[in-house]
Amino acid sequence: xxxxxxxxxxxxxxxxxxxxxxxxxxxxxxxxxxxxxxxxxxxxxxxxxxxxxxxxxxxxxxxxxxxxxxxxxxxxxxxxxxxxxxxxxxxxxxxxxxxxxxxxxxxxxxxxxxxxxxxxxxxxxx
Numbered sequence: 141x142x143x144x145x146x147x148x149x150x151x152x153x154x155x156x157x158x159x160x161x162x163x164x165x166x167x168x169x170x171x172x173x174x175x176x177x178x179x180x181x182x183x184x185x186x187x188x189x190x191x192x193x194x195x196x197x198x199x200x201x202x203x204x205x206x207x208x209x210x211x212x213x214x215x216x217x218x219x220x221x222x223x224x225x226x227x228x229x230x231x232x233x234x235x236x237x238x239x240x241x242x243x244x245x246x247x248x249x250x251x252x253x254x255x256x257x258x259x260x261x262x263x264x265x266x
Contacts, residue, residue, distance in 0.1 A: 180222035185244040189213040190255040192235030200228040212239055224265070227251070231259040 186199045190212050197206035201224060203216045214231070227250070231239040237256030242249055243263050251261035 182220050182224075182246050183217065184220055184227055185215060185217045185242075186227075186229040186261075187213065187215050187242045187244070188229065188231035188239045188259065189241070190233065190235075190237065190239035192233060192239075194239060195232040195234055196230075197232075198228075198230045200226060209234070226265070227263040229261050233259060 186197075186203065188194065188197050193209045193211050194206070194214070195208055197210065197214055199216060201218065201220060203218055206214065206216075212231075212233075220227075227243050227245065229241050229243060229251075231241050233239040238259045240255040240257060241251075241253050241259055241261040243251040243261050245263065250263040253259060253261050
């Protein structure tokens with residue numbers, strides 16, 4: 141079979157039967173590709189991990205109240221704009237050893253503190 145294509149606008153009612161006649165399937169991909177972030181924006185994930193509970197977890201930029209007795213692990217994701225200059229998470233644990241923490245920026249770990257450490261992770265943009 142020879143198929144010649146021309147630059148022509150076709151209505152969906154024409155294209156769909158043509159694709160079916162060629163034995164091709166119209167289907168969405170099993171996993172959609174993530175959309176790229178807008179220029180100057182970043183995806184941030186704050187994490188606190190370990191065992192037990194915390195007295196508090198504070199993030200900068202603020203992601204809201206994390207109440208006393210929140211169980212670990214804890215994760216909070218936000219999107220930030222170009223005006224953000226610093227990222228920080230402070231986890232104050234109720235148990236020994238204290239929690240660890242991490243900050244992930246666009247899928248790359250930029251700050252990490254192990255379990256039993258300070259529970260304080262900070263990243264400043266260059």
